[in-house]
Amino acid sequence: MEESRLPPGQYVPRGRPVIHYGRVPQFRPDSWDFRVFGATASGAEHRFTWPEFESLPRTDVIADFHCVTKFSIMGNEWRGVSPATIVAAAPPDPGVRHVMIWAEYGFSANIRMSDFIAPDTLFAMELDDKPISAERGFPVRAVVPHLYAWKSVKWVRAIEYLLEDRRGFWEERGYHNVADPWREQRYSYQEEPGEGPP
Ligand SMILES: Nc1nc2c(c(=O)[nH]1)N[C@H]1C(S)=C(S)[C@@H](COP(=O)(O)O)O[C@H]1N2
Ligand SMILES: [Mo]
Secondary structure (H helix, E strand, C coil), rough: HHHHHCCCCCCCCCCCCCCCCCCCCCCCCCCCEEEECCCCCCCCCCEEHHHHHCCCCCEEEEEEEEEEEEEEEEEEEEEEECCCHHHCCCEECCCCCCCEEHHHHECCCCCEHHHCCCCCEEEEEEEEEECCCCCCCCCEEECCCCCCCCCCCCCCCEEECCHHHHHHHHHHHEECCCCCHHHHEEEEEHHHCCCCCC
């Protein structure tokens, strides 16, 4: 039954809402890049151009999607690049426990390394066998289905390996640092010791 797949407090709406803060960015393939910076193992930044990123191997993830405003979208079929592929190309320093995912216009979300390399986390480029639409994050969006959807950053341009945790855009504005929908970790006032940056 679908209800058993719904985290507490969530409902399934009609249709598929699109939500984000700010404007939909233009995709410029010549200047687009995907950077891996911060605490890399080598100390150097790694940069994928669009042709390089586009030709990385892709995997499929079928997953539900839970927004903190309480709607859930069930059974999305995403295809894209696994974080494992990024980590292999640009390994983190062994001390890295957190990752900041950066989008166009400075939007960001921080997640734990364990959530980053979880098997359902993806840099999605396709939804339902079609390129992701502009308003859903074209050309590349993060999908972290086991956390509230603000962590599923659209229009990704970089990841930053963090030796110390730091809050992203919504995490700085009162939302929970970890954001597990099954534990209803919606707001920062709910954080237990150890769940947020010191
Ligand atoms: N770059 C960026 N990514 C973002 C957001 C945003 O404001 N900017 N909003 C997040 C939120 S709160 C949600 S619920 C989902 C919505 O994804 P959708 O538009 O595909 O439904 O995108 C997330 N990713
Ligand atoms: Mo959201």
